[in-house]
Amino acid sequence: MQTNDDKITLPRDLFDKLNLSADEEVEVEVADRSRDSFVVRAVSPDKRPDYAAHWFLVPTALASVIFFIAMLIARPHVIPMTGNLSIATGLLVIGTSSALITFVTAYIGKRKALYRTMHQNVYWRTFPTILASLAMILLLSISAIFWFVGQIFHGLAFDSFTSALIFALFTAILNYFVIFIVDTFNIEMLVNFLILTIIAGVVASMATNGNKFWWQRNFSLLGTSASKSAWQFNLTLVISAALFLALVDYIFVSLTDKYGRNWRHIILRVLLSGSALSIAAVGLIPNQGWGHFWHDQVAMLIVYFMGAAILGIRF
Numbered sequence: 001m002q003t004n005d006d007k008i009t010l011p012r013d014l015f016d017k018l019n020l021s022a023d024e025e026v027e028v029e030v031a032d033r034s035r036d037s038f039v040v041r042a043v044s045p046d047k048r049p050d051y052a053a054h055w056f057l058v059p060t061a062l063a064s065v066i067f068f069i070a071m072l073i074a075r076p077h078v079i080p081m082t083g084n085l086s087i088a089t090g091l092l093v094i095g096t097s098s099a100l101i102t103f104v105t106a107y108i109g110k111r112k113a114l115y116r117t118m119h120q121n122v123y124w125r126t127f128p129t130i131l132a133s134l135a136m137i138l139l140l141s142i143s144a145i146f147w148f149v150g151q152i153f154h155g156l157a158f159d160s161f162t163s164a165l166i167f168a169l170f171t172a173i174l175n176y177f178v179i180f181i182v183d184t185f186n187i188e189m190l191v192n193f194l195i196l197t198i199i200a201g202v203v204a205s206m207a208t209n210g211n212k213f214w215w216q217r218n219f220s221l222l223g224t225s226a227s228k229s230a231w232q233f234n235l236t237l238v239i240s241a242a243l244f245l246a247l248v249d250y251i252f253v254s255l256t257d258k259y260g261r262n263w264r265h266i267i268l269r270v271l272l273s274g275s276a277l278s279i280a281a282v283g284l285i286p287n288q289g290w291g292h293f294w295h296d297q298v299a300m301l302i303v304y305f306m307g308a309a310i311l312g313i314r315f
Contacts, residue, residue: 056102056175063098063175064168070094071160078157081149087163088146091170096138099174103134106182114185119253126190126246133197133239134181138174140200140232144207187250194243201236208232220287220295230286237283244276268309275305 067090071079080086107114107127114123149156158166181189202222210228211221222233252269259265281298285291 055106056172056179059098059102059175060168060172063094063171064164067094067167067171068160068164071163076160078159079163080155080157081153082146087158087167087170088142088150090167091142091146091174092139095167095171095174096135096142098171099138099178100131100135102175103178103182104131106179107185110182110185118187118250119257122246122250122253125249129239129242129246130190130193133193133243134178136235136239137193137196137200140204142170144200144204187247190243190247190250194240194247197236197243198240201232201240205230205233205236220282220299223283224286224288226288234283234286238280241276241280241283244279245273248272248276264315268312271305271309271312275302275309278302278305 070090074085076085082088107130111123118126205222205227208228209222209230211226221227223230223237227233248269252265255262255265278298278301282295282302285295285298287295
C-alpha cells in the first residue's frame, strides 16, 4: 500500500473485493497496534442517515390512497379497527404488501454496498429467506397489536377519513422500519431476525391456539390440528430453519474466503445444516396420525446433530 498525503493506493485484489470506484473514499481503522494490523473499509455513498426519513413517504402515500379508494368502493358506514372490513385487514393486506415491496426495492438497490459485507452468492441465497421472515414478523406484529387493541376498545370504529389517517400512520411506521433495516443490515441483524421470528411465531401460537392447557400434553401440540394456530407454529419452524441455514451459509462462506477449504469446517457446516433441516422437518411433519413416529425421529435428529457439533468443537 502506498500513501500520498490523504490518498491511499490499494492493491488491485483488495480494490476489486471492496467493489470500489477510482474516486471513492475509504477509511482505515487500526485493529491491533501490536501486530500493525488495520481494517480498510469502504465509505458507502448509499449509507445516508436521511434515506429512510425521506423515501418512506412515497410508498406510504400510495398505500394510503389505495386503502381510501377501497373503502369508498366498499362504502361502509364506519370502519372498525378489527374485523373482515377493517383498518387491521387493510394493514395486513395493503400495508404489509407496501412494506415488502419497499424492502425489496431498497434491498436490491443497495446490493452493491451489501456485497462488501457478504458474498454475492450468499446475498441472493439469503434474500428469499429474509423476505419471508420479514413478512411473517410484520403480519404477526400487526395481528398482535390489533388483537390487543380490539380487546381493550371492543367495537371501536371510525369514519373513512379518520381510518385513512390511522392506516397511513401505521403504514408509515412499517415502511420506515423496512428501509431502516436495509440501511443498517449486517450479520447481527440476521441473527436478530432469527430470534424475532422464533419468539413472535411461538408466542403468537401459544396465545391463539384455543386450548389454554396445551402445555399439559407436549410442545408439538401447537403444530397439530388440535391447535387453531397450527400454521403459525409450523411456519415459524420452517422459516426459522431457513434463517438458520442462511446464517450458516454466510458464516462458512466467509470462513472459506479467509482460510480456504477445511475438512473440519465442512463437517461442522454439515452438522449445523442438518440441525436446521431437522427443525424444518419438525414443522412440516405433524405430530399426529401417521406422522407421529417420523415427527419424533426428526426431533431427535436435532439433538444428535447439535450434540455432535458441540462435542466436536474441540477438534
